[in-house]
Amino acid sequence: xxxxxxxxxxVQTVFKTGKGEITxxxxxxxxxxxxxxxxxxxxxxxxxxxxxLSIMRLLGxxxxxxxxxILFNGKDLAKISEAEMREIRGNEISMIFQEPMTSLNPVFxxxxxxxxxxxxxxxxxxxxxxxxxxEMLNSVxxxxxxxxxxxxxxxLSGGMRQRVMIAMALSCRPRLLIADxxxxxxxxxxxxxxxxxxxxxxxxxxxxxxxxxHDLGVVAEMVDKIIVMYAGQVVEExxxxxxxxxxxxxxxxxxxGSIPHIxxxxxxxxxxxxxxxxxxxxxPTGCRFHTRCEFATxxxxxxxPNLIQLxxxxxxxxxxxxxxxxxxxxxxxxxxxx
Amino acid sequence: MSLPTEIKIEKPSKExxxxxxxxxxxxxxYYPIKKxxxxxxxxxxxxxxxxxxxxxxxxxxxxxxxxxxxxxxxxRAIVQLEKPSEGEIIFDGKNISNFxxxxxxxxxxxxxxxxQDPYSSLxxxxxxxxxxxxxxxFHKLATPSEAKKKVEDMLxxxxxxxxxxxxxxxxxxxxxxxxxxxxxALILNPxxxxxxxxxxxxxxxxxxxxxxxxxxxQNEFNLTYLFIGHGLGAVKYISDRIAVMYLGNIVEIAKxxxxxxxxxxxxxxxxxNAxxxxxxxxxxxxxIVLEGDVPSPANPPKGCKxxxxxxxxxxKCREEVPVLTGVxxxxxxxxxxx
Ligand SMILES: Nc1ncnc2c1ncn2[C@@H]1O[C@H](COP(=O)(O)OP(=O)(O)OP(=O)(O)O)[C@@H](O)[C@H]1O
Ligand SMILES: Nc1ncnc2c1ncn2[C@@H]1O[C@H](COP(=O)(O)OP(=O)(O)OP(=O)(O)O)[C@@H](O)[C@H]1O
Ligand SMILES: [Mg+2]
Ligand SMILES: [Mg+2]
Numbered sequence: 001x002x003x004x005x006x007x008x009x010x011v012q013t014v015f016k017t018g019k020g021e022i023t024x025x026x027x028x029x030x031x032x033x034x035x036x037x038x039x040x041x042x043x044x045x046x047x048x049x050x051x052x053l054s055i056m057r058l059l060g061x062x063x064x065x066x067x068x069x070i071l072f073n074g075k076d077l078a079k080i081s082e083a084e085m086r087e088i089r090g091n092e093i094s095m096i097f098q099e100p101m102t103s104l105n106p107v108f109x110x111x112x113x114x115x116x117x118x119x120x121x122x123x124x125x126x127x128x129x130x131x132x133x134x135e136m137l138n139s140v141x142x143x144x145x146x147x148x149x150x151x152x153x154x155x156l157s158g159g160m161r162q163r164v165m166i167a168m169a170l171s172c173r174p175r176l177l178i179a180d181x182x183x184x185x186x187x188x189x190x191x192x193x194x195x196x197x198x199x200x201x202x203x204x205x206x207x208x209x210x211x212x213x214h215d216l217g218v219v220a221e222m223v224d225k226i227i228v229m230y231a232g233q234v235v236e237e238x239x240x241x242x243x244x245x246x247x248x249x250x251x252x253x254x255x256x257g258s259i260p261h262i263x264x265x266x267x268x269x270x271x272x273x274x275x276x277x278x279x280x281x282x283x284p285t286g287c288r289f290h291t292r293c294e295f296a297t298x299x300x301x302x303x304x305p306n307l308i309q310l311x312x313x314x315x316x317x318x319x320x321x322x323x324x325x326x327x328x329x330x331x332x333x334x335x336x337x338x
Numbered sequence: 339m340s341l342p343t344e345i346k347i348e349k350p351s352k353e354x355x356x357x358x359x360x361x362x363x364x365x366x367x368y369y370p371i372k373k374x375x376x377x378x379x380x381x382x383x384x385x386x387x388x389x390x391x392x393x394x395x396x397x398x399x400x401x402x403x404x405x406x407x408x409x410x411x412x413x414r415a416i417v418q419l420e421k422p423s424e425g426e427i428i429f430d431g432k433n434i435s436n437f438x439x440x441x442x443x444x445x446x447x448x449x450x451x452x453x454q455d456p457y458s459s460l461x462x463x464x465x466x467x468x469x470x471x472x473x474x475x476f477h478k479l480a481t482p483s484e485a486k487k488k489v490e491d492m493l494x495x496x497x498x499x500x501x502x503x504x505x506x507x508x509x510x511x512x513x514x515x516x517x518x519x520x521x522x523a524l525i526l527n528p529x530x531x532x533x534x535x536x537x538x539x540x541x542x543x544x545x546x547x548x549x550x551x552x553x554x555x556q557n558e559f560n561l562t563y564l565f566i567g568h569g570l571g572a573v574k575y576i577s578d579r580i581a582v583m584y585l586g587n588i589v590e591i592a593k594x595x596x597x598x599x600x601x602x603x604x605x606x607x608x609x610x611n612a613x614x615x616x617x618x619x620x621x622x623x624x625x626i627v628l629e630g631d632v633p634s635p636a637n638p639p640k641g642c643k644x645x646x647x648x649x650x651x652x653x654k655c656r657e658e659v660p661v662l663t664g665v666x667x668x669x670x671x672x673x674x675x676x
Contacts, residue, residue: 043541043542043543043544044512044541157631159631160631187404187405187632188404188568188570188609188612188613189404189608189609189612189627189628190631191612191614192611192612192614192625192627192628193627193628193629195614196625196627214541214542215614216542216616217571217613217614217615217616218614219616220614220615220616220617220618220620220621221614221615221618221621222621240618241618241619244616244617244618244619254543255542255543256616257546258542258543258545258546259542259546259571259616260546260549260569260571260572260574260575261571261615261616261617266574266575266576266594269550270546270549270550270575271546272543272544272546272547272550273543273546273547274547276511276513276514276544277511277541
């Protein structure tokens with residue numbers, strides 16, 4: 001199984017709070033090969049960011065990975081020492097956040113911040129680090145890059161800051177890039193620039209990418225495969241074409257039907273999923289989606305479904321009793337007719 | 339298992355007839371930029387810079403454009419939250435831009451606004467029932483007992499249980515709060531509602547609920563909307579006509595279908611093109627990616643304001659300001675596409 005760069009297996013992440021532990025992420029699993037891009041989608045609070053922060057081990061004082069493993073290059077990131085993790089963070093794995101201002105330090109110049117990481121991880125001297133930083137800024141399409149090195153973050157526009165963040169994140173040639181809503185705060189024309197840039201860099205360096213977004217348009221444009229999360233769990237996983245053409249989970253179907261596209265006619269009604277996401281403190285028993293699912297049966301109310309494989313390749317997985325029963329029936333039929 | 343289906347509602351086609359419900363003529367909104375200890379005005383942010391448009395009874399006019407182009411400023415001027423620096427606003431045949439506060443009060447109820455952020459726009463210390471009945475009592479449109487009845491009816495119309503009137507805003511989800519925002523705007527029986535990005539802050543599956551609701555209410559109460567939006571899909575879904583803004587001006591305005599089939603302004607074309615389509619089969623299509631950022635409205639380019647980013651700009655564009663021309667499909671461009 002050496003071909004996978006990252007294997008996330010049944011990860012459970014919890015936070016300690018005054019009222020005991022709360023579980024933000026429950027049994028999240030997925031794999032990623034070098035050069036592959038995976039998208040994580042789902043409603044606000046479903047655990048997308050916590051999943052990525054679990055990989056980076058940036059969960060703060062109160063959060064930790066309680067169960068499961070995160071194999072990166074054969075090492076379990078949930079188990080290695082903090083010193084080892086620091087070596088990996090910003091070097092082999094780097095991350096871009098939604099709001100670049102929160103991760104750029106306002107009191108240091110762009111040049112200072114870029115050179116710090118480069119000198120630390122690439123062991124370059126001051127002059128070489130500076131030249132390399134300028135080269136990186138050029139590669140992400142920043143004009144006047146030498147002058148920008150001496151600017152402070154607030155002097156740059158949102159799109160420019162995000163490009164600086166990308167230049168920083170990619171400067172140590174990471175093998176894995178985690179991008180948490182990298183374009184959500186940007187305008188569509190600037191978003192288009194950033195997405196094109198990420199595609200270019202991906203093809204040049206074979207970096208694997210985890211792309212977190214709530215925008216299914218961005219997902220359709222960028223990723224190879226998708227995991228759909230609901231209330232802290234993966235409810236469906238498939239390659240991007242299968243997920244859009246043949247979604248199996250009622251939540252995924254609702255999600256795809258509820259986006260007005262350019263091709264949606266005005267007379268059409270959007271599919272809407274009734275109700276709202278349950279809170280972590282108040283998870284329903286059985287299938288977590290049953291409170292909003294129009295197909296829910298008695299079994300869905302009682303028993304929690306597992307994430308099961310739907311096809312022989314094991315690429316399409318779903319957590320739903322109905323899909324599981326349907327798959328079972330069609331497999332039975334095949335055996336009868338073949 | 340099949341997709342959850344919903345009934346199609348035939349919407350009578352809304353032709354623009356007769357006199358506009360709202361007419362904006364040459365609206366300017368300049369904000370002073372102050373500097374130094376004497377707060378000397380050193381320049382102006384030209385947020386809206388000579389904008390004209392008409393909105394006809396019963397229609398939805400969509401307003402799109404990049405962040406900072408003046409959409410919200412236009413919306414605020416319409417509902418008279420700010421006095422414009424220049425220009426007139428004619429509502430229902432009356433020039434309201436120079437109304438006194440007392441005169442304004444008489445039409446206050448007819449012009450309402452729904453804001454983007456359902457969190458900050460509701461007073462957290464008031465119960466929903468009080469939030470909704472207050473304007474009725476203030477404008478002496480109902481006795482307390484009539485108001486209570488009206489609040490209950492209104493909650494029902496926007497799809498919330500009557501008993502919710504005793505709750506506080508923090509007890510609701512984003513989608514529910516936005517429904518409350520809509521109920522508050524609707525309870526005064528307005529003619530025109532400015533919807534300033536009413537779904538942008540919501541999850542996709544919840545956006546669909548709110549968009550469907552806005553459409554149903556429009557049909558039921560013959561409302562007229564100005565719908566300000568970021569997501570092109572949502573704007574297309576709800577609007578009869580669309581106006582595209584760039585740096586304080588309208589650059590193109592046309593019927594929705596026409597705008598998507600036949601955009602004439604290079605900026606409109608680029609904007610339509612930059613929007614990621616939620617269909618993986620369409621990825622990798624030729625895209626026009628605009629270079630650079632939106633210029634500052636404090637110091638807009640001369641001539642056509644778009645010329646600094648326009649792929650087909652010529653010398654005329656750098657000197658002469660193009661005027662919005664055309665009856666059914668208007669465009670402000672010296673060299674419109676086809
Ligand atoms: N430090 C923390 N302490 C306690 N709970 C937390 C913490 N961080 C996140 N959570 C909870 O974990 C859940 C998952 O949060 P997460 O940030 O992963 O959501 P998300 O899917 O990224 O949502 P969004 O789309 O809004 O960014 C949420 O219910 C959140 O409140
Ligand atoms: N009260 C104010 N004082 C000074 N400048 C302002 C004020 N309100 C708005 N502006 C400026 O006017 C311009 C237009 O702002 P506006 O909020 O109308 O943009 P918008 O199109 O609604 O953008 P968004 O899509 O981000 O909501 C911006 O440059 C903004 O910074
Ligand atoms: Mg998040
Ligand atoms: Mg705005």
